[in-house]
Amino acid sequence: MKQKLIFFIAIAICFSSCENKEKNQSVILKGSIQNSNDSVLIFYYSDKSDTVFLSGKNDFRFVLDLKMPVYGYFRINKKTINVFLSPGDSLELKADANRLEEITFSGIGADENKCLSQLSEERTKQEINYEEWFSLDEKQFVFKSDSAYKAQLIFLENLQHKFNNLNPFFTKTEKARIFYTYAESRIAYERSQVFSANSKQKLSPAFYSFQKEINLNDSTMVFIPEYQIFLKTYLDKKVYEQEKNYETMNDLIGAEFDIILSEIKQQQIKNYLLHSVFRDHLQFNGLEGAKDLLALYEKHTTNKKNKDEISSLVKKWQQLLPGNSAPEIALQDELGKIHSLKDFKGKYVFIDFWATWCYPCRREIPHLAKLHKEYSGKNIVFISISIDKQKEAWEQMLKIEKMPWLQLHTTPDAKLLQDYQIYSIPRFVLIDKEGKIVNAQAPAPSEKKLRDMLDMAL
Known part of the structure; x- marks a missing residue:
């Protein structure tokens, strides 16, 4: 019993x-x-x-x-x-x-979150002024960055005294967030000196003393923004140190993949970097020449959610391959009249996605004006589509720039931008007489390649 x-x-x-x-x-x-x-x-x-x-x-x-x-x-x-x-x-x-x-x-x-709120406020106050800091010589920069680093650590220590028994993981992670912000600024400073035409200084060995504390395989930090930013900056540094001239973006991304696979052993971090690098590449550059990179990505990443996102991106870009029907466009001009792609069937259509706040976009306007004049009377229509959030800014710019071709307006969150995979501007698209894609990433008006493409088509 x-x-x-x-x-x-x-x-x-x-x-x-x-x-x-x-x-x-x-x-x-x-x-x-x-x-x-x-x-x-x-x-x-x-x-x-x-x-x-x-x-x-x-x-x-x-x-x-x-x-x-x-x-x-x-x-x-x-x-x-x-x-x-x-x-x-x-x-x-x-x-x-x-x-x-x-x-x-x-x-x-509650204590951890009160502490987090105060730390976030302090980070905002101590935000790095990169333009100012990167203009300094090494000694001045090190003094600035070390002072900011120590000040934030002291601020955290004071909060630890104020809030007793904070979660150890929280305090460890907050110290790491401070460190990786500091480490990222060091690497970014080094890169700024390499590209600065006025800088001839060679950084001292002491400048790199922070590197001994770096952990490229800390899985507890993989979702922390400061660590993610540091990893991407570190990756850029390693690619540059190879001192190679990459002919295409695919070659550059391939080099980044090689570094990730050779230096990152922790699978979660490997997943994050491979996905971040390849997703950005697909969004901005599309599928052209990316077949080998896609195979490499699928072989080495284990995160199903990430794979599904890449698969979705690939399908969207496949819909924009030459010969596929162009996504429909139905937008208003400055007078409120709606124009559709169907209106121009039988003509080639060259589309310019732009915004008034985009300097590279505005830099292309004189070239587009020249192109419009040269091809006047030929079987092609030129359309500029503004993605300005404020329609008034677009309307005002039309009065300034005097662009005599069709001007349409949409918004930054419009489905149309997803349909055409617009992640950056300016972006140019060429559509044929049947409403099918010729090139979803056509050359800019300032490039001779565009004239060659148009002459061949027309």
């Missing part, structure tokens, strides 16, 4: 222990947000996101299952609220979207 009693007590303890362990992994994040323009609230953390609806009283409640501490954030009225959460936390926040600097935290985990 005694043995049975001991057995049942042991089972009860086991169940209790398992239950407590499960509870400790659950995190409650709740609160209220006044004056939000949105009815839903999305919390982003690690590579995940959770969504809830705001109640009629603007209340919300998330229940998250966490196995380790995480940093996350909300986007409210295009502003960001950063949050730190650890297994077992029950955090409540109250905020007014119009006065986010007055946010309050309470409950388990």
